[in-house]
Amino acid sequence: MNVLTRLARKEQVPGTARDRALARRIAALVLDHPDERLLADLPVLRRAASELPEPLREGLLETIVHLEGSPLPVLAEDYVEIFDIQRRCCLYLTYYAHGETRNRGAALLSFASTYRTAGFLPPTDELSDHLCVVLEFAATVDPATGERLLLRYRAGLELLRLALLEEESPYAGAVAAVSATLPPPTDRVARSVVKLAAEGPPGEQVGLAPFAPQDTGRVPQ
Structure with missing residues (x-):
């Protein structure tokens, strides 16, 4: 099944605005690095x-x-293996669009500026484009602006979802739920995903089918 086929989705956005906000809030929690607090909240x-x-x-x-x-140690090891080692499963949205270029720095500043305008103080130990931070913002602060951020980087979000599916990762479910809170991908987004899968971000080779099964080192921050 090719990338375009896997992106096809004809149904409308499900649920109410409250349902979508709740789904994003839950996804923000379960896609974050697992700890004792998360396990207690499950x-x-x-x-x-x-x-x-x-x-x-x-x-x-x-x-x-x-x-x-x-158990938590197994979850923590699995999380690092999926999200910190494999670049194609990166949770930093601007990475897919800009790689490690100067444009990414400007995109990160744009995220931070958007948050400040809305009165949102993101965590200081995480970059502003981290999917969990964006989802928290969209779920609890400014749903409309948060959705626009997700849509702006939709191609990267869809590539992340497809990569997790290829890895048979259980985290694919949460990312699929996030995607389902958004309108179905447009043809333009689908073409962008195909291009990104084949070529990777600027200066990188992390497409869907061609990328190496495992990269070394955490995505630079």
């Missing part, structure tokens, strides 16, 4: 996710079940 997150409509519910529950079924 029963609450499971109940909240169970009340969401499809396809938001299924993907989130897939990730939550994975988190519930493994």
